[in-house]
Amino acid sequence: xxxxxxxxxxxxxxxxxxxxxxxxxxxxxxxxxxxxxxxxxxxxxxxxxxxxxxxxxxxxxxxxxxxxxxxxxxxxxxxxxxxxxxxxxxxxxxxxxxxxxxxxxxxxxxxxxxxxxxxxxxxxxxxxxxxxxxxxxxxxxxxxxxxxxxxxxxxxxxxxxxxxxxxxxxxxxxxxxxxxxxxxxxxxxxxxxxxxxxxxxxxxxxxxxxxxxxxxxxxxxxxxxxxxxxxxxxxxxxxxxxxxxxxxxxxxxxxxxxxxxxxxxxxxxxxxxxxxxxxxxxxxxxxxxxxxxxxxxxxxxxxxxxxxxxxxxxxxxxxxxxxxxxxxxxxxxxxxxxxxxxxxxxxxxxxxxxxxxxxxxxxxxxxxxxxxxxxxxxxxxxxxxxxxxxxxxxxxxxxxxxxxxxxxxxxxxxxxxxxxxxxxxxxxxxxxxxxxxxxxxxxxxxxxxxxxxxxxxxxxxxxxxxxxxxxxxxxxxxxxxxxxxxxxxxxxxxxxxxxxxxxxxxxxxxxxxxxxx
Numbered sequence: 113x114x115x116x117x118x119x120x121x122x123x124x125x126x127x128x129x130x131x132x133x134x135x136x137x138x139x140x141x142x143x144x145x146x147x148x149x150x151x152x153x154x155x156x157x158x159x160x161x162x163x164x165x166x167x168x169x170x171x172x173x174x175x176x177x178x179x180x181x182x183x184x185x186x187x188x189x190x191x192x193x194x195x196x197x198x199x200x201x202x203x204x205x206x207x208x209x210x211x212x213x214x215x216x217x218x219x220x221x222x223x224x225x226x227x228x229x230x231x232x233x234x235x236x237x238x239x240x241x242x243x244x245x246x247x248x249x250x251x252x253x254x255x256x257x258x259x260x261x262x263x264x265x266x267x268x269x270x271x272x273x274x275x276x277x278x279x280x281x282x283x284x285x286x287x288x289x290x291x292x293x294x295x296x297x298x299x300x301x302x303x304x305x306x307x308x309x310x311x312x313x314x315x316x317x318x319x320x321x322x323x324x325x326x327x328x329x330x331x332x333x334x335x336x337x338x339x340x341x342x343x344x345x346x347x348x349x350x351x352x353x354x355x356x357x358x359x360x361x362x363x364x365x366x367x368x369x370x371x372x373x374x375x376x377x378x379x380x381x382x383x384x385x386x387x388x389x390x391x392x393x394x395x396x397x398x399x400x401x402x403x404x405x406x407x408x409x410x411x412x413x414x415x416x417x418x419x420x421x422x423x424x425x426x427x428x429x430x431x432x433x434x435x436x437x438x439x440x441x442x443x444x445x446x447x448x449x450x451x452x453x454x455x456x457x458x459x460x461x462x463x464x465x466x467x468x469x470x471x472x473x474x475x476x477x478x479x480x481x482x483x484x485x486x487x488x489x490x491x492x493x494x495x496x497x498x499x500x501x502x503x504x505x506x507x508x509x510x511x512x513x514x515x516x517x518x519x520x521x522x523x524x525x526x527x528x529x530x531x532x533x534x535x536x537x538x539x540x541x542x543x544x545x546x547x548x549x550x551x552x553x554x555x556x557x558x559x560x561x562x563x564x565x566x567x568x569x570x571x572x573x574x575x576x577x578x579x580x581x582x583x584x585x586x587x588x589x590x591x592x593x594x595x596x597x598x599x600x601x602x603x604x605x606x607x608x609x610x611x612x613x614x615x616x617x618x619x620x621x622x623x624x625x626x627x628x629x
Contacts (some may be wrong), residue, residue, distance in 0.1 A: 155180030217390025
């Protein structure tokens with residue numbers, strides 16, 4: 113359970129006895145046991161105090177005849193789902209009076225204790241009741257957090273739907289125009305370019321979702337190397353330049369006289385600072401100012417990104433890095449996106465052994481994000497070799513394309529034929545096995561999520577057939593989690609690509625695999 117801070121009245125015992133003398137004695141006994149209490153003069157007083165907060169109720173049998181008991185019963189009946197206040201009734205020996213019988217039938221958590229009772233028994237019962245009450249308050253916090261999280265997820269999904277519809281609208285319009293008018297290539301080119309931009313935008317949205325999921329669950333490996341921090345920051349500025357220039361922002365960068373070097377992943381660090389600059393650009397009205405300042409201190413270095421934008425409410429400064437959290441009132445200020453960039457930033461910074469904080473004087477007063485990184489990694493990972501880029505080349509192989517989505521398979525085959533490949537297309541596993549036996553492909557691109565025989569089973573069947581020895585298998589799928597990659601690798605695939613595939617990247621991969629083969 114979550115530890116929560118409670119006000120004193122939330123764990124006090126409300127005490128109501130037959131006489132004032134009994135009330136004083138009861139309060140003294142509870143005080144010596146370290147239990148806070150409040151003696152109520154009558155039932156109306158008890159009900160009023162109950163509204164302020166309570167840990168448990170301790171009532172003498174005699175007070176249950178008070179006409180105000182109906183108000184108490186109503187309050188206990190109307191408790192919220194998380195609350196179940198325990199009522200301890202001190203009854204005369206025998207506990208068979210009408211008042212006690214009625215109390216035991218109440219829709220409340222009632223325990224009857226016969227008098228005379230041992231003080232130790234009473235204290236033990238009250239402490240158990242207060243422990244249970246504390247857990248109820250903790251449950252309330254959890255329920256509130258779940259409600260808030262659910263609300264944020266609902267808002268996030270609404271944003272996601274909106275952002276995905278944005279590129280779909282021009283895509284649909286462009287397709288309709290091309291189908292209706294059938295323009296010549298020169299006139300159709302702007303529509304193709306428009307469609308390409310919108311597809312890239314949709315891919316970027318989906319990649320953001322996948323990226324934040326992988327990073328927050330530590331499912332990525334860092335390619336750590338010795339880096340000049342100014343080069344990383346300048347690379348981030350270059351990526352964010354279109355947004356900065358479009359809004360006519362003034363950008364100032366302040367580097368220390370002595371260059372700062374850090375151990376880190378160049379791509380991921382660039383991603384961190386580019387996200388922060390993009391946010392500053394999006395949430396700052398046109399013609400604003402953005403300052404980037406690099407400041408070394410001891411074994412650490414801080415990079416501050418400060419803007420003159422819409423700012424952040426103070427109650428949001430801690431939660432702004434959480435998944436599904438968006439600052440209220442700023443959605444219109446941002447030009448697109450899902451609002452998950454800061455979640456990604458925090459996770460990537462922490463993977464580098466650093467911290468990120470947000471500061472703002474409130475709405476309308478700009479914001480400042482500070483990333484603090486160690487100038488030397490305490491346990492740097494081994495630098496991984498990178499693959500040298502290859503110039504685009506044609507593919508002169510026999511390629512089998514297998515996908516149950518006919519449009520996807522046909523489009524892929526057409527693209528590969530345009531690159532010089534000889535292709536065959538199959539729309540299910542059995543058809544693929546027949547065409548593979550006829551064609552003897554050197555490369556097979558297989559969709560994983562097919563019905564009946566999925567891509568992994570097809571890959572195993574191809575690998576087990578001697579006539580396909582040396583065949584290069586490429587998995588093409590929308591599933592990219594670690595468990596999916598392990599399953600695909602164990603099926604015998606040489607590479608795993610996510611949909612929609614970058615054709616240039618696929619061409620290079622096929623060239624490398626063919627060369628290796």
